[in-house]
Amino acid sequence: MIKAVIFDMDGTILDTITDITTASNNALEAMGLPHHFTRDEVKLCFGSGIHDDIAKIIALARGCQGQDLIDLCETIPASRYAVTEEEIQKCRAIFSDLYPRNHRKTSPYEGIPELLKKLREKGIKTAVASNKDEAPVKKLTEMYLKGLFDVVKGNKPDIHRKPAPDMINAILSDLSLTPEDAIYVGDTEVDIETARNSHLPCLSVTWGFRPETFLRARGGKHFVNHPLEILDFVEKE
Structure with missing residues (x-):
């Protein structure tokens, strides 16, 4: 039973994906990276914990897509897309500031x-x-x-x-x-x-x-x- x-x-x-997408795009913009990604693209980045999620959105901005995006930080190193730990921490801080203020949807x-x-x-x-x-x-x-x-x-x-x-x-x-x-x-x-x-x-x-x-x-x-x-x-x- x-x-x-x-x-x-x-x-x-x-x-939560609409608000996550907004915060992700805004964080990428603040990092000077491409930042016009859709819900369907961003949702592939999330679910593995904030550190790896942020690494994935940076990799997304650098052209990582599909299965590679899902596998990033597991079987594919983030370094393949030139993602550094310094960038992850900087982007994470920006995202963590933006996201709690953006639960509108x-x-x-x-x-x-x-x-x-x-x-x-x-x-x-x-x-x-x-x-x-x-x-x-x-x-x-x-x-x-x-x-x-x-x-x-x-x-x-x-x-x-x-x-x-x-x-x-x-x-x-x-x-x-x-x-x-x-x-x-x-x-x-x-x-x-x-x-x-x-x-x-x-x-x-x-x-x-x-x-x-x-x-x-x-x-x-x-x-x-x-x-x-x-x-x-x-x-x-």
Whole structure:
């Protein structure tokens, strides 16, 4: 029996990509780099933690695209696109200043608030595990989904970011549960790997930062096209 559902945040429960795109383009402009990128281009850069995400938007400005952009900082070094650590830190500081002031178009995906309320009505615990820094994760969940999560965790120095299982293990510990009690819901290849490393079933959503075809190629097995399908999965298990 499933006792908890753990969610990724960006691209899974909150549609943040428009505001992320605006902040990314503004940060690139401040760096003197090309800065007229679309939501679909920028979304490929995010999901791996702020350091690597920023490295990717700089590489995007230097011509990195598609699969190479997704694989940057994993199998492809950022140096291939002349991205330096000094640039990453400078751009990260600019982005981190701009982004919190630009949540104008962020909102929950349609059906997410209803899903969370129904899960909680059934006594199922809910949690967030995000590679976004913990302060904005807590701020955004409080702003848009107040009171709908039992545990909210983001990136911080004393815990390894996803796809390491540390954040999921910490959530399960806080809830006094085991991996057999929970499922994980996300929208990227990082989430698929996180669930695998944490020994949890993974539900991949089709409305997020990666297309279904890509996620299937990266090992995705269970897909949902609407938030309430997550409730159907929980009730069947």
